Amino acid sequence: MPLKEDVLLVIYKEFEKWMDEKIACKKGCAVCCTQNVTMTAVEGEFIHRHIRKQGKMEWFAETMQKKGKTRRPVMTTNGFAASCLRGEDVEPETYGNNDPCPFLNENCCSIYEVRPFSCRCFASTVTCETGSTAIISETYLSASSAVMQIIEHLGQGEYLGNMCDVLLALCDLPENRKYVEYLPASLSNQSRVNVVKAEPLPGFLLLEEEMEKVGPLLEAIFSHEVSGGRSVENILNNRG
Ligand code: SF4
Ligand code: SF4
Helix, strand or coil: CCHHHHHHHHHHHHHHHHCCCCCCCCCCCCCCCECCCEEEHHHHHHHHHHHHHCCCHHHHHHHHCCCCCCCCCCCCHHHHHHHHHCCCCCCCCCCCCCCECCCEECCEECCHHHCCHHHHCCCCCCCCCCCCCCCCCHHHHHHHHHHHHHHHHHCCCCEEEEHHHHHHHHHHCHHHHHHHHCCCHHHHHHHHHHCEECCCCCCCCCCHHHHHHHHHHHHHHHHCEECCCEEHHHHHCCCC
8 A cells, every 4th residue: 555545544543542532422323424535535535446446446436426415625734724824814625515425325324434534524413304404522622623733734735525536537637547438528527626735734723722632643743653664753854
């Protein structure tokens, strides 16, 4: 597996370890599974590798044709953080498509093992009902944003956008060329227009009081060593 995907797995695992056990979210709970998922190319390549390994490329192409309307993000998480750190007045994006995610099958995620971070960090303290919203603590929201910033940094310069757009745009990769047989070119072309580039981490937006709970998570991610004995921090900083 490529180094970036090794790091991604470390991030997923450390976040899972850090998550509170009182969270109501579990496999099969799917009210939150909409077409609002944003992710990076690293996460998309991880999903594509899984689909290729399972020989489900034709299924993937059919699934993508069920996707609804998506659009280009105005700002990435790191772009938003950079503006905030410069003291600019920025509003978080509110656009969304609440139709069910095309990967949802009978209330279960068909790519659960490789789902992106946005799906992993949704952590409600109560089980959501249709029409209700998840109840997520401020600490979880701050921790999730910080981890999203790290994942974006990992994939800097690569695609970032709606999950379906990133997956379709990645059909350009030589290992995914087989999709040309199954997918209409217009779908991939539009998706390439809809994605933006991931940006480097400009700094976190964590308050001092949040650091007490979120700091150990960041420390666990940064100090974790991957194959070859390099720490995630060194890999993210392109060192040693
Ligand atoms: S956020 Fe709500 S709908 Fe989604 S998994 Fe958690 S409890 Fe279920
Ligand atoms: S990828 Fe899976 S977990 Fe994420 S929104 Fe879609 S069905 Fe839900």
